[in-house]
Amino acid sequence: MQNPDSGQGESTKKASGSAHSVNNAPNSGEMKPPGFDAVSVLWTFGKCLGALLPVYLAGYYRVSASFLVFGLMVYTGWRHSREAKEARLRSAIHLYDNEQQYTSMNIFKSKKDLPAWVNFPDVEKVEWLNKILQQVWPFVGQYLEKLLVETIAPSIRSSSTHLQTLTFTKVDFGDKAMKVVGVKAHTENERGQVLLDVYISYVGNVEINVEVKRYFCKAGVKGIQLHGMMRVILEPLIGDVPIVGAVTMFFIRRPKLDINWTGLTNLLDIPGLNIMSDTMIMDAIASFLVLPNRLTVPLVADLHVAQLRSPLPRGVVRIHLLEADDLPAKDNYMKGVIAGLSDPYALCRVGPQTFTSHVVDNTVCPKWGEMYEVIVHEVPGQELEVEVYDKDPDKDDFLGRTKIDLGIVKKSKVVDEWFTLKETKSGRVHFRLEWLVLLPNTERLEQVLQRNESMTVSSKTSDPPSAAILAVYLDKAEALPMKKGNKEPSPMVQLSVQDITRESRTCWTTINPKWEDAFTFFIPDPHKQSIDIQVKDNDRIQTLGSLSIPLSRLLSSPNLSLDQWFQLDKAGPASRIYINTVLRVLWLDEDNIPTSSTEAANLAAGLSKIRPQHTSPDPSFATEGVLRIHLLEGQNLVPKDNMMGGMVKGKSDPYVKINIGGETFESRVINRNLNPTWNEMYEVVLTTLPGQELHVELFDKDMDMKDDFMGRLKISLKDIITSQYTDQWYTLNDVKSGRVHLVLEWVPTVSQPDRLDQVLQLQSLQSYQNKAVPSAALLFVYMDRAHSLPMKKSGKEPKAGAELVLGETTYRTKVCEQSNSPQWEEAFYFLVRDPREEILIVKLSSAWDQAMGSLVLPVRELLSEPDLVLDQWLSLDGASPDSQILLRAELKILNSKMTEGVGVPQGSVSGPETITSGSYSEEKEPITIEQPVTATIEEDQHIEVPSEESVAVSSQPSVSEPEEAEVVFEVPKEDPSPPETLPTHTTPDPSFDTVQKEEPEEPITITQLSVTADTEELQPWHRPTAGSVTEDIARATVSSLPSVSVPEEAEAMPDVIPETRPPHTTPHPRFGTEGVLRIHVLEAQDLVAMDKLMGGLKKGKSDPYVKINIGGVKFKSHVIKENLNPTWNEMFETVLTPQAGQEVQVELYDKDMDKDDFLGRFMIRLSDVISSQYTDQWYTLNDVCFCSSGTL
Known part of the structure; x- marks a missing residue:
């Protein structure tokens, strides 16, 4: 093993060696000593001077210190925003590079840990597409580079005289391709289109640098992140190649964008500017890629792209914002001593459509009674987002938010419910949502008008209900008149319906503009309204033509639409405009909803009183x-x-x-x-x-x-x-x-309680070095809901959570919002060693600090239940009499192959067997088992077999490793004959007949048969009874453990071992000889200072902690910050079996952000601790760096 300081020592030697060679070299004048760099020192000095210069100038010119503080705050905010953005980019790139490993490490057990393509069956993984994108990405980068340099750069230079020197100095789109996380295909829509939701994620190491040489200005981008869900529509489907007429794509919701700026654009990361810049960039993207805007790419000629680019909406949702209840009180008086109320208002948003309710003063239960109408372009996908605020003079306080899927409204036609607010302690909002379909005829128009007249809207801020919507597609115009001075105009169009006016984009310097814009208007009464169109120059002063179309004309048109050229008034004789106008009647289908709001309320109240009698878990429950x-x-x-x-x-x-x-x-x-x-x-x-x-x-x-x-x-x-x-x-x-x-x-698991005895019997025969006990069963618990839980001490409803405990395993459910009837709907599982002894305990509490009852369920009770399943309401102890909990407890017996009385699937058991004559030194070649091989054992091979104890088989004979073989040992009664010839594919080891002759006084035995189930049955010394447990245990591999000497009276080999079971166990002699080692880590003194300050010019301290290792058991103390004489006062315990040569290893480290520094170590012999029983002393650390000392 290498010394941890060897790297430093080597580097020091290299440095000194380099210096020596330089001094001795004849031409060493051009080389510099590696330990000193004048340029870097001067650069560091210059930076320090530059940082101090503003402070000096501020004092010299007597500038207010507030300017310095403000500048420091701006710099700190910019630095924080910059570092956070870089950290996000690094983290995203790291996940991009290690996605497969991360996914394989976290796909298990709980649905919340699964990716979208696993958690939702209709979202599919498309790795093949990602591989294609990765292959073509370099060529995509080449195309985009040409686009920027050859097309976009000249366009920017020609747009302004100040940008005539703009050039792209570097364009590199990196090697990180855009990834498609998942694809969901919608099949519930019309057959003439294919609707796909594509979840995209782009974490690009892109680098683009721009320079304006005229102003010595450099800027750029280094790293982009873009995440979002893009909807792709393939329509129309045609009966000719390429089958798909056009591809339309757009984001339903704004994607998440993160740009890492460089150069001068670093200023965009200043707090305040970063939000504004990100918003402007996202607005630019949303203007052509976020609903209601779409990007349409036609694939065939002569396709009417207008209908694809601006289709009719899916429907209209009428939102009735009725009231709210139990909102948080945000207005406090006398600095919070007296709690006040709130002045709530609601913000409703569907896509780009936003509505704000009026403010209701001094209440936490406001009644708004307002109505809004929103156009829904895509369902499923769009949501109603609701946020509630408290109106304040300075900054409005947040009171909660919620989201409602409009797809549910489309299916239900009418939704009249209370919706609980999220991200707040309490509060809910009452909505009535109506789905209005678009009718292409006027058959129900009069009914709609009459119903709208009967509706009363209490708030003055709400508009009257609409009877229809008007969709106008502004295509193009021809032969518009010239401006004054015979110049070409830059036409734009203003469209007005009553007091609502919309404007098109401007087409510059042309008399034949093409706008291709779409607009939508709500129409209260089509009989009384008209649409006014004004074509004007971009200065909004000179009129180039006008047109007025009464909507009554649309009512008499086929399909309520006009798609044609219209002659413009107040324009040239040939001036005309092409417009497609479509009118649709808004109809609420009342056939499938309650006839009145009273019936709906009664129905909802009746349903709320009916409690389910059984749980309804996911189909995947209890399948592990x-x-x-x-x-x-x-x-x-x-x-x-x-x-x-x-x-x-x-x-x-x-x-x-x-x-x-x-x-x-x-x-x-x-x-x-x-x-x-x-x-x-x-x-x-x-x-x-x-x-x-x-x-x-x-x-x-x-x-x-x-x-x-x-x-x-x-x-x-x-x-x-x-x-x-x-x-x-x-x-x-x-x-x-x-x-x-x-x-x-x-x-696998089975629901057969009769298998439990076999499993437990096999379990008792197995032992492992890590003290593990094989589990006998799996207990699955589904926590559904509770009912009538007690109130909190304050009188409020509890935030209920449940804690499940079985043995040493504990799980916690989520904490529900304030309610005495919470719903968790969560699943858990436990490994059960003995179902007859284990007990499941369920403890309920409010936010984990106030107990609300408990349930004790012995697992053995499930053994008497049908299919080992208990699914019902159970009463809680320590709660109110009516408090109950609904759960499903399902027990599954682990059906191991070892418990079966039939043969086990064949396999090979091979491995080195060790001769264990008191040590673990000698090894032998592996034995492979499949084919029957008969072997006899010579008389001079000293094998001792007791009559009533486990049979000892010599491990010395070695067979070369064939493919598979089964070894059957036959012990002769008298006059042992020479070994019989083995099959041709095995060859006995040459030492087979010699080892025991060399050391006959030391019998070599193997006393433990470890259970396996991968081989044919090994025939033991006695003939087992059919179906007995010993028949299962016989399928075993020979384990190399220390042998136990056999009494001399047992040397004679009996003909047949008695087929009786031993009355008592025969554990190992070391059974029950363990003891407890208790280690108290008190303090340390005079440790090494590893933390350097000011670039190493000043010594700091250390952040020490202790690692203790003994017999594979590890302990770690807590970290003491900045202390060379730390005090821990911690105690650790471990159970040990005394073994020769065992030591307690203690190491000290300095905690660092990157790699912890080594502070020293020492070793204590366990035999010394056992002999002294109690030791309290200081130990000197060894191997301490920097020739310092320390004690513990």
Whole structure:
């Protein structure tokens, strides 16, 4: 192992060596000593002087200090905004580069951890498209570079005389392509189109630099982020190539944009300017890519693009903002001593359409009674966003917000409900939402007008209800008159309906303009209104023509539309304009809704009183299984610990890290061994989602530096589930040699209580070094809701949350909003070792600080339930008499293959077996088992077999490694004959007949048979009873553990072992010999100062903490900030088995942001601690840097 300070020492030697060579070189005049750089020193001095110069000038000219403070605040805000933006970009690029690893580490168990394409079945992952984009991205960058340099730059230079020297000095769109996170296809719309929601994410390392040489001005962009959901519509679908007539794309909601500026544009990151600049940029994007604006690309000729670019809306939603209740009180008096009320108003927004209600003074239960009408362009997708504020003279206080999906309104026709406000302590808003369909005829127009007349709107600020909408598509004009002086005009159009006027964009210097703009108007009564059109020059003074169209003319037109040329008045004789006008009647379909608001209220009240009798969990509830990982041993690992400066290779201290489904397991460290035996077991609950992998990594434990990598491997969970049981050696990747022996079992679940006894019986026969006990069952709990919970001490409704405890596992539900009937609808699971002993405890509380009742459910009660499922209301203890909780508890027995009495799937068991005559030193080649092989054991091979204890089998005979084989040992009664001939594909080891003759006085035995289920049955010394438990245990691999001497009277081999079960257990002699080591970390003195100040010119202090390692168990103290004589006063405990040579390792580190600095270490022999029983003393730290000292 390398010294952590060796790097510094080497660099020092190199530096000194370089200096020596320079001094001795004949032509060393041109070289400079590496330790001194005059330019950098002068530059640092100049920066310091420049920073102090404004302060000096302010004092010299007696400028107010407030200017300096203001400038410092602006600089601090700019720096903070700048660093935050760079950090976001770095984080996004890091996630972009490691997305696959991040996803594989977090896809498991809970739906909230799944990506959108897994969580929502209709959102699909399109990795193939991302691969295509990655391949073509460099060519996209080349095209955009040509576009900027050859087209956009000349256009900018010609637009202003000040920008005639503008050039793009660098255009690089990087190597990070735009990614499509997921695609959702909508099939509920008409058949003539394809509707797609494309979730895009662009984290680009783009770099674009611009320079205006005339003003010595440089600016640019270095990094862009863009995230959002873009809707893509493929329509119309035609019966000819290319099948799709046009592609229309737009954002339903504004995307998230983040730009990292450089150069002069860095000023845009100043607080205040950054918001304004981001808003201006987003407004520019929204003007052509956010609803109601669309980007349409025609794919065929002679296509009427106007209808695609500006289609008719999907419908109209009439919003009745009625009232609010229990809003927070924000107005306080006498500095908060007296609580006041609020002056609430509501802000309603659908896309770009925003409405503000009037202010109701001094109340927390305002009644607005206002009505608004909004045009809905896309459903599903658009939402009604509501925000409530308290009106104040300075800044309005936020009272809460909520969102309502307008797709629900379209399906329900009418929604009349209270909506709870989010991001606030209390409050709700009452809305009545009506979906109005667009009728292309006038059959129901009179009914609509009569119904609108009967509607009364209490607020004066609300407009009267509309009977129809008018959509106007302004296409183009021809032969407009010239301006004064015979100049071409720059025409624009003003369209007016009553007192509402809209303006088109301006077409510059032309008499044949093309606007291609769309407008929409609400019409209260089509019989009485008309649309007035004024064509004017861009100065809005000179009129180029006018037109007035009565809407009654549309009522008599086919399909209520006029799509034609209109002659302009007050213009030239040939002046005309092309307009498409469409009128649609707004109709509320009342056939599928209650006839009156009273009936609707009664129906809602009646439904609220009906409580469900059973839960309704997701179909995926209780479908998980258990992956059981048995880490057996390693072989031929890479040595990492070098001695004598690397001249002599040592061994390694290997340990294993296993990761799957977000769970990480770490084995104990085996010191100085290249063929370690761990014999540890881990369990993890997983879903059967595709793409999951088991990651196994080996490391060499080092005390003073980063642990050395010793290899890795990956195993697909799909392969494990398919095989159900795998027992094999896996070769390590990324290293020269090494392999690991794993037993992987996918344990499915069953609802058969009769399997429990077999599972528990097998469980009692298994033991592992990490003290793990195999689980016998899985308990799934679905927390649905509660009812009639007690009120808080203050009299308010509680914020209920539930805590579920089983054994050492605890889960918490979300905290619901204030209600005594909360709904959680969350699922949890527990690994259960013994269902007959475990108890599930559910504790309810308000915001985790006030108890509201509990429930104690013994798991054994589920064993008597049908299908092991309990799904009902249960009463709570410690609450009101009516308090109940609705939950579903479902028990699943783990159906391991080991419990089956039939044969187990064949496999191979191979691995190095170690001769354990008191040590773990000698090794033998692996044995592979499949084909029947009969072997006899010579008489001179000293094998001792007791009559009533576990049979000891010699581990010395070694068979070369064939593909698969099954070994059956037959013990002769008398006159043992020579070994029988083995099958042709196996070859006995040459030492088979010699080892026992060399050391006959030391019988070599193996006393433990570890249970596996991957081989054919190994025939034991006695003939087992059919269907007995020993038949299951016989399928085992031989484990290399220390042997136990057998009494001499047991040397004689009996003909047949009695088929009786032993009356008592025969544990290992070391069973129950463990003890507890209690470690008190009190304080330290005179530690090394590792933190440097002022670039190392001044010594600082350290932030020390302690690491303790003993027998693979690690402890870590808390960090003491800036202290060389820290006091921790912490206590740690661990259970240990006394072993020779075991030591307690204590290390001190200085906590840093990047890498912690080493402060020293010392070792304490465990045998000294045990002999003294109690030790209280100071220990001097070893290996301390900088030749300093320290004590602990």
